[in-house]
Amino acid sequence: MVATTPVDRLAPGDHACLTYSDTEERLDILAAFITAARARGDRTVCFSEKADELRAALLDRGVDEGFAVTPVDQLWGARKAPDAETMVELLARELRAAIRDGHRGLSITADMCWASRPQANAEQLLVFESAVGGLFEGGRFTAICEYDRESFDPVTLGYAARVHPRTVAATVYHEDAVLRICRQHVPPGVRVAGELDYTRAQALTDALAEAVRLDRDIHLNLNQLAFIDAGAAAVILRTAAGLPDQRRMVVVCGEPIERTLTIAGAAEVPALRMLVRHGEH
Amino acid sequence: MVNTERTGSVPGRNTPNPPPRAAQPRSRSRSEVPRRLIDQTFNRNDLYALRSAVGAHVTQVADERTAEDVVLIVHELCSNAVRHGGGSGRLQVWVAGGALHCEISDSGPGFAQPGLVGQALPAPSLPGGRGLWIARKMSDLRIVSDDSGTTVTATIALR
Numbered sequence: 001m002v003a004t005t006p007v008d009r010l011a012p013g014d015h016a017c018l019t020y021s022d023t024e025e026r027l028d029i030l031a032a033f034i035t036a037a038r039a040r041g042d043r044t045v046c047f048s049e050k051a052d053e054l055r056a057a058l059l060d061r062g063v064d065e066g067f068a069v070t071p072v073d074q075l076w077g078a079r080k081a082p083d084a085e086t087m088v089e090l091l092a093r094e095l096r097a098a099i100r101d102g103h104r105g106l107s108i109t110a111d112m113c114w115a116s117r118p119q120a121n122a123e124q125l126l127v128f129e130s131a132v133g134g135l136f137e138g139g140r141f142t143a144i145c146e147y148d149r150e151s152f153d154p155v156t157l158g159y160a161a162r163v164h165p166r167t168v169a170a171t172v173y174h175e176d177a178v179l180r181i182c183r184q185h186v187p188p189g190v191r192v193a194g195e196l197d198y199t200r201a202q203a204l205t206d207a208l209a210e211a212v213r214l215d216r217d218i219h220l221n222l223n224q225l226a227f228i229d230a231g232a233a234a235v236i237l238r239t240a241a242g243l244p245d246q247r248r249m250v251v252v253c254g255e256p257i258e259r260t261l262t263i264a265g266a267a268e269v270p271a272l273r274m275l276v277r278h279g280e281h
Numbered sequence: 282m283v284n285t286e287r288t289g290s291v292p293g294r295n296t297p298n299p300p301p302r303a304a305q306p307r308s309r310s311r312s313e314v315p316r317r318l319i320d321q322t323f324n325r326n327d328l329y330a331l332r333s334a335v336g337a338h339v340t341q342v343a344d345e346r347t348a349e350d351v352v353l354i355v356h357e358l359c360s361n362a363v364r365h366g367g368g369s370g371r372l373q374v375w376v377a378g379g380a381l382h383c384e385i386s387d388s389g390p391g392f393a394q395p396g397l398v399g400q401a402l403p404a405p406s407l408p409g410g411r412g413l414w415i416a417r418k419m420s421d422l423r424i425v426s427d428d429s430g431t432t433v434t435a436t437i438a439l440r
Contacts, residue, residue, distance in 0.1 A: 178329055195332070197356065199325075227352065227353075227356075229353065229356055229357060229360065230357055230409075230411035230412045230414075230415050231360075231408075231411075233411065234407070234409060235408075237405045238406055238407075241405035242406070259349075259350075263414075263415050263418050263419070264402075264411045264414075264415060265402050265411070268404075269405045
């Protein structure tokens with residue numbers, strides 16, 4: 001198993017692999033990567049299968065305008081099928097253009113799911129990942145290659161992890177068969193997925209304590225949380241109620257979670273805001 | 282969290298899993314035959330599986346939102362039994378008279394004043410005490426405590 005790097009520890013010139021199954025986790029890592037790249041003066045481009053959807057999701061998370069999202073098939077230009085050499089040439093050209101335009105460098109994220117399609121030669125993926133290596137010299141080019149675990153077989157995922165000098169992953173506070181609690185980077189806070197009851201409420205207490213220390217406003221992402229009980233809801237209310245003046249906790253969740261938090265007394269806590277996502281899943 | 286003062290339990294009468302009180306559903310003066318959905322014992326390790334079972338069964342007879350409410354109510358009452366009622370209990374869920382009935386019984390010390398527990402929402406700074414409050418808000422709750430243990434019945438109208 002390759003050691004993983006949190007996205008806020010990636011450095012300019014890194015070539016990182018992101019294998020994901022949780023879309024919330026993927027979006028958070030991309031958002032943090034783009035925000036950091038823009039802060040250091042890089043031009044940022046996301047190559048995505050669903051460009052419009054990705055742009056909207058990143059803006060929704062509070063990423064500032066000014067990043068580009070491009071359909072991934074533009075990587076192979078006029079060619080009908082993905083071609084590794086064409087892709088590397090295009091990226092080299094983009095990098096030169098970014099520097100010529102006064103940027104410090106170029107940071108990209110690339111959705112690699114083209115390589116799982118039948119018409120795409122999987123060997124093009126192998127050629128691409130090794131040929132692109134030269135671009136990273138000098139620290140002007142930084143990339144995250146995204147691999148959806150649903151789309152790739154374990155052999156390819158294993159290859160992807162080996163060929164990238166770094167594997168980027170979420171900072172996990174707690175993980176077991178029913179519950180996963182991670183650090184969220186953009187907006188900063190905590191993300192919880194699965195089911196949360198009093199038997200695991202201490203894990204949430206600890207994660208929120210770190211967020212209280214690190215962040216001004218705490219963003220608690222419960223979009224992927226299917227169940228919360230009174231004991232765990234009490235942890236959220238108590239943490240929000242204990243925040244100093246002017247600081248807030250913003251909870252993003254679906255309707256069932258909102259109902260439970262409301263009946264547990266959310267309205268009694270002025271520092272707590274709930275943003276409800278309707279009709280998801 | 283709740284008042285766990287002993288109410289003078291008599292040794293020997295505390296059976297961990299009391300025998301099915303078959304008369305309970307059947308004694309109802311309804312012509313409708315009660316439809317039994319769940320009858321199982323549980324302990325502290327079973328709460329996750331119990332929620333899953335309750336959700337699966339109740340979605341067969343109720344809409345999604347009602348099922349979500351019932352999962353929460355049953356979880357709170359069962360976790361009360363686990364934490365304050367001797368560590369284990371028995372859950373029965375049945376449909377009768379256009380309503381869903383969830384009965385959780387345990388053999389632990391009961392409530393000295395069952396009518397008073399869960400009637401007020403605790404302050405946000407307090408860690409517990411919301412389980413029975415939530416169950417009362419979401420269902421018609423009946424609590425019976427005696428020497429042999431506590432039986433809580435939550436009744437939820439089916440729309």
